[in-house]
Amino acid sequence: TGNKKVFSSSFSKNYYPNEVHINGEKQNRVKNSYPLSQTNNTIELIWYEEINNTNKMFYNCYDITEMDLSEFNSSLVVRATHMFSRCKSLTSINLTNFDNSKNEYMNHMFANCQQLTSLDLSSFNTSSLLWINNLVHNCYKLTSLNISHFNTSKTTDFEYLISGCLLISSIDLSNFDTRLGRRFHYMFYNCPLLTSLNLSN
Secondary structure (H helix, E strand, O other): OOOOEEOOOOOOHHHOOOEEEEOOEEOOOEOOEEEOOOOOOOEEEEOOOOOOEOOOOOOOOOOOOEEEOOOOOOOOOOEOOOOOOOOOOOOEEEOOOOOOOOOOEOOOOOOOOOOOOEEEOOOOOOOOOOEOOOOEEOOOOOOEEEOOOOOOOOOOEOOOOEEOOOOOOEEEOOOOOOOOOOEOOOOOOOOOOOOEEEOOO
């Protein structure tokens, strides 16, 4: 990032990282802020304990361009609301080993990720999912989205599911089970290029 400080307000004190390494050097926290030494920085976050709530964990980290969560232990996470919301510069995110099996809330998880072009969530186990509203809201440059394997048998809220995605042309929801769904308002709102929509099941 190019800011003078990082994570000053984005992290709740309940799951603030125990260690922050910037460009390979462990940093000392000053008033919940860490100074950045250069324009482009590599930041490593370390937690000592397992986390069960990632609500707003990276909320409004608007200068971060790449994230690698492939080693992040998310096996206990039950709420990931707004986890990456308003990461406006994010272009790449690695969620390869993200354990989503206990997660009940993914609403606004990727909202306003305005530079993200591709999002593959095919490895997610969503068998516990209750809310998925605003999952990818106002992701203006998103052209590829893979949620075709989602298990939504327990999901009740689908409102604004994929909305404001101006470049999305195809969506496959053929695996979705919406029998418990209660809210479907504006599911595909403001997706002007959408020409293919698979709702076969």
